[in-house]
Amino acid sequence: MNETEFVAALRKLPLHAGARGLEDDCAVLTIGGETLVLTHDMMAEDTHFLKGADMADVAFKLLAANLSDLAAKGAEPVGVLLGHSLGREDARFLEGLGEGLKRFGTVLMGGDTVATTGTSTYGITAVGRATHCPVPSRSGARAGDGIFVTGPVGRAMLGYEGVAEHLAAFNRPLPRLAEGIALAPHVSAMMDISDGLLLDCWRMGWASGTTLALDSTAVPVAARHRADECMRWGDDYELLFTLPEGNAPPLAATRIGTVRPRGAAPLLLDEVALADPAGLGYRHG
């Protein structure tokens, strides 16, 4: 099975109402008078990092990727659980994890440690507390809404390629937690851009039943002459969000397009319909 087939099959299992049909990156759990947001993200050797990677970066990034999913829900972190494969540079992994926990003001709640043979896989479950209800989803983009991003895309790509000023963007990404909390009361839809701007816009359009019409010249990119690649590379962790027409974002953000009624495809780039998500971003599996 590939990932798409697998997730389709998962949807046939008994699902929690807060799983939102597995269309979203997080589960939403109302308990007592509070709303929790839960997410689980993994990183696997060879797929998400190479054998020679600094395991401190791997741990930091795994934590950041999980917290970025919370950020997209306007949730503040409560804590994380770690699933750890022993046997790589475990001490470095812990250094990076510890730096991330302190940097993002969160804590370890528990987890599990296993001995593995062969390649290693790491997982983090992040638990957050929603600061605004309803919790933003990726499915709320309505025709007429403005489409925004919190910052440029493509920095992680340049960091991956070794460009000194962008190394941190690739190795030590920062989840936009404060931005997510500030945006949550205002947005009609929100998600983080983890797999590439175009792919994530396609997904938001698909989930919302609308078309996200982007103006590529408006998209803030880290390298203008490579705008196409910047819009397709993942790992930037900026927030993508939509606001009802006429609303200005409560923080610095760039408008990159407008939501339209669903046309030929969930995504329109410079008036070209992009119906097939293949090639729009980074997909695992």
Next chain:
Amino acid sequence: MNETEFVAALRKLPLHAGARGLEDDCAVLTIGGETLVLTHDMMAEDTHFLKGADMADVAFKLLAANLSDLAAKGAEPVGVLLGHSLGREDARFLEGLGEGLKRFGTVLMGGDTVATTGTSTYGITAVGRATHCPVPSRSGARAGDGIFVTGPVGRAMLGYEGVAEHLAAFNRPLPRLAEGIALAPHVSAMMDISDGLLLDCWRMGWASGTTLALDSTAVPVAARHRADECMRWGDDYELLFTLPEGNAPPLAATRIGTVRPRGAAPLLLDEVALADPAGLGYRHG
């Protein structure tokens, strides 16, 4: 690092108060007037199952192992998140997971799917709602308490060896959810026996600052002539608990010993002090 060193290093990271110093199998999170219990358990190819294993059994058992941690806290399952490595018998994995979810009356909340090379690792995060507070821990065993188990140990061992009537005990273990809920208001300490009775008794004694004195002849075992092995094999998922002196368990259970003030070791087996946990059960890493 081995697992012991790794967990010791983890304890130096910023910890959630509900992580109980990582001494317990679950984190306890009080939120919105409710108390949640969270746990994350993994299974890795070669370490926890062999390449030829039926992936439906692997998924069922992974779910059961996680829910067993909730059972030991007297928690009822709310839902689970799945971390899945694509590439083995994924359809069979989903069948087993679906059977388990239905059997145990719980639901999928979300998760992540990754492509991996080499061996596969699977993780589940289980979320439960505590039915009794304070939530039982493994550290509450007090001198004078009676020590009990909910059923025989060693059945999983015989199942692993291919004994027909015990195959299910190994492949499709059942978390003692109802028993855990019934016991939670009464116990002074509780945990599930996932890594072997002797090792888990040692851990309870260690965490409680007492000595668990066991009478081996009282321990219910699946094969009396192999009692030693039965007490050291894991995967049985019975509950181990202690009750204040004079209290009878509210369900069928077998008394196997008495808690004493801490003596020479956390565990005393037929009056022999067992100070070293090595050799008492199954330890990964």
